[in-house]
Amino acid sequence: MKNVLASIGIGNASVDTVLPTAAVRPGDTVDAEVHIEGGKVEQEVGTVRFEIETRYLTDDGYREVDLSRFTLAEGLTIQPGQSEVREVSFEIPYDTPVTVGGVKVWLETELDISLAVDPEDKDYLDVRPTPRLQAVFDAMDDLGFSLKSAECEADPHGRYTSGRRFVQEFEYRATGGEFRGTLDEVELVANPGPDALDLFVEVDRRGGLLSELSGTDETKTRARIETTDRASVRQQLEELLRKHV
Structure with a gap:
């Protein structure tokens, strides 16, 4: 039953990326910590994925787009109740828009877990001009x-x-x-x-x-x-x- 519940996100593993600050500039290198917490059952994590995302206006409304994406780890096994912290460094691409007006930029961290709802964490960034x-x-x-x-x-x-x-x-x-x-x-x-x-x-x-x-x-x-x-x-x-x- 625990496996069934985890597959729909109940008792699933969780992820939280801790940034030193939300304020960044294009071209910056950011050091962060990724906190992974095990759920109620053992779970296999295919990848720990990062995406820096924004949205832009089209004739049909707003569309989300990846500015950058990369993988921190692959093939992790997370035990029930296990706590794990991983350090990560990533660059803010030069084409990252400045967050003025209604422009939004965020970092999305995702655990790719087979046959389960993928746990994810979203952190909004305050992108300053170069x-x-x-x-x-x-x-x-x-x-x-x-x-x-x-x-x-x-x-x-x-x-x-x-x-x-x-x-x-x-x-x-x-x-x-x-x-x-x-x-x-x-x-x-x-x-x-x-x-x-x-x-x-x-x-x-x-x-x-x-x-x-x-x-x-x-x-x-x-x-x-x-x-x-x-x-x-x-x-x-x-x-x-x-x-x-």
């Missing part, structure tokens, strides 16, 4: 822009990157400074890496109805951010935006 992306955010603030939205959206045609199904788009409105009244909005898509950040920029100028209908009020361009200095990034973005006013 230093270069933070410099971009600060520079946009200095230039009089306010963040309107930051959504993960499907990119089925790979307009910005290859091999990724979605991008995170930051939409800014000009609420002050020299660009207020001349630019409607600026949309940014960041592609960070260890040595630089590629920034895709769409500038929406304030124009008349004809220009909006024809699409001539929008310009797409890009910049490569190699510094974390706020003033330097501000100057770089200011010069770029002035070309498209």
